Amino acid sequence: MIEELRYILLFIVFLLFYTLYRIFEKYKYAIESKLSHITGDKDIGRNITKIIEIGIIIFGFLWVVSILGLQLFLETKIIHVKEVLLRFPKVVIDFTFKFIEGGIALFIGYKLANYSTRFLEKPILGLVKTRLIAKTVLRAIRYSILLLALATFLYVLGFRGALTSVAAGIGIASVIIGIAAGPIIMSFLSGMFIMGDKPFEIGDFVEIPSFNIAGEVVDVGVRITKIKSTRGNMVIIPNNEIINTSIINYQKEFPYVKIVRSIQISYDSDVSKAKKIILEVLNEDKEVCKGEVFHAGERLDVSPRVFIVEFGDNGINIEFWFWIKGYDLKKEREVVSRTLENIFTRFKEEGIVIPYPHRVIIQQK
Numbered sequence: 001m002i003e004e005l006r007y008i009l010l011f012i013v014f015l016l017f018y019t020l021y022r023i024f025e026k027y028k029y030a031i032e033s034k035l036s037h038i039t040g041d042k043d044i045g046r047n048i049t050k051i052i053e054i055g056i057i058i059f060g061f062l063w064v065v066s067i068l069g070l071q072l073f074l075e076t077k078i079i080h081v082k083e084v085l086l087r088f089p090k091v092v093i094d095f096t097f098k099f100i101e102g103g104i105a106l107f108i109g110y111k112l113a114n115y116s117t118r119f120l121e122k123p124i125l126g127l128v129k130t131r132l133i134a135k136t137v138l139r140a141i142r143y144s145i146l147l148l149a150l151a152t153f154l155y156v157l158g159f160r161g162a163l164t165s166v167a168a169g170i171g172i173a174s175v176i177i178g179i180a181a182g183p184i185i186m187s188f189l190s191g192m193f194i195m196g197d198k199p200f201e202i203g204d205f206v207e208i209p210s211f212n213i214a215g216e217v218v219d220v221g222v223r224i225t226k227i228k229s230t231r232g233n234m235v236i237i238p239n240n241e242i243i244n245t246s247i248i249n250y251q252k253e254f255p256y257v258k259i260v261r262s263i264q265i266s267y268d269s270d271v272s273k274a275k276k277i278i279l280e281v282l283n284e285d286k287e288v289c290k291g292e293v294f295h296a297g298e299r300l301d302v303s304p305r306v307f308i309v310e311f312g313d314n315g316i317n318i319e320f321w322f323w324i325k326g327y328d329l330k331k332e333r334e335v336v337s338r339t340l341e342n343i344f345t346r347f348k349e350e351g352i353v354i355p356y357p358h359r360v361i362i363q364q365k
Helices: 002-026 028-039 042-077 081-128 131-157 160-180 182-197 271-284 329-350
Strands: 205-208 213-220 224-229 234-238 256-265 292-295 298-301 305-311 316-325
Touching (some): 256 329, 271 316, 271 329
Antiparallel strands (some): 213 224, 256 316, 292 298
16 A cells, blocks of 8 residues: 555656646746846846756655655554555645745855855956956855855755765865875966966967977966967966976067077188178168167167177187067068078178088098
8 A cells, every 4th residue: 555655646746747847848938038027137037947947856856755755654664544644745845845945045045156256256356367367266156155055955955964974975075086186286276376477478479498399378277278389289288387397488578589590601701791791681671679678677789799609610600699579480480581591692792601511631641
């Protein structure tokens, strides 16, 4: 008799909630549209509709659990079917009121989570100065409020022992996850430091010597940084590795990029004329900086410079420096190529010889 009663109750509950769910599905979009019109916000209407839908499913599930628990109670206590039927309405009514109370707490928590993030967005953004960090903090606040609301909901329904077990499980899981996800957590914290200190930003051209990488920063996340290298590859580096190495930012502090090249002339060539030609070629190029610039309250000279650096085996090595504004790999290659080509042409016109490697062989008789 108990088994038959269980199946009858389960069937009735299934039909009841299936019918209720089908009715809700039929009028779901009408309800959502009406709520959106009342609140003046489509997102609020959509979210309330989702809460109702989830509430119907959870409510039906908990009714089934209640029935199964009642059947277990009957089997263990061996109560007469008549007494069970008399107790059943009270059990259902008590559970329904508890569910409504818990649902109200869950709804209030949901609304509080949404409104708190909207209310705190500007103050938090003003404190951290970075939108990505602000979003992360706001997301953490929102999830914390939602978790507290869910815990309150379960507590009202009477799942106190389950909450204690879940809390203990979460504590143990947190330790395990903390050990296993140590590198990820370190990358996350490093990302926060990078966003706070801002050694580079999206669009900056950086060089990381330890990784032999140079390129444009295209994304700075809380865990990884993406750099489009000069070879055209997308390089993804964990932030905990970036924060522990040196970085050259060509656009952060000093907006001028120094380029160093060298050339060799023969010992028979006129060194003074060669230096003069190099300076003339550099000064004629529009992309090459000339004169002095002001930076950080200081006067800095970015004019081209030419030096004799070494007497080599085959000739005299001359080194020349010049600056261009803003780092652009394509621009740098074009300027260097154009400069070397013009120097070579002028050297040929002026009789400056670029020597071939040669050796003097002495033969003893």
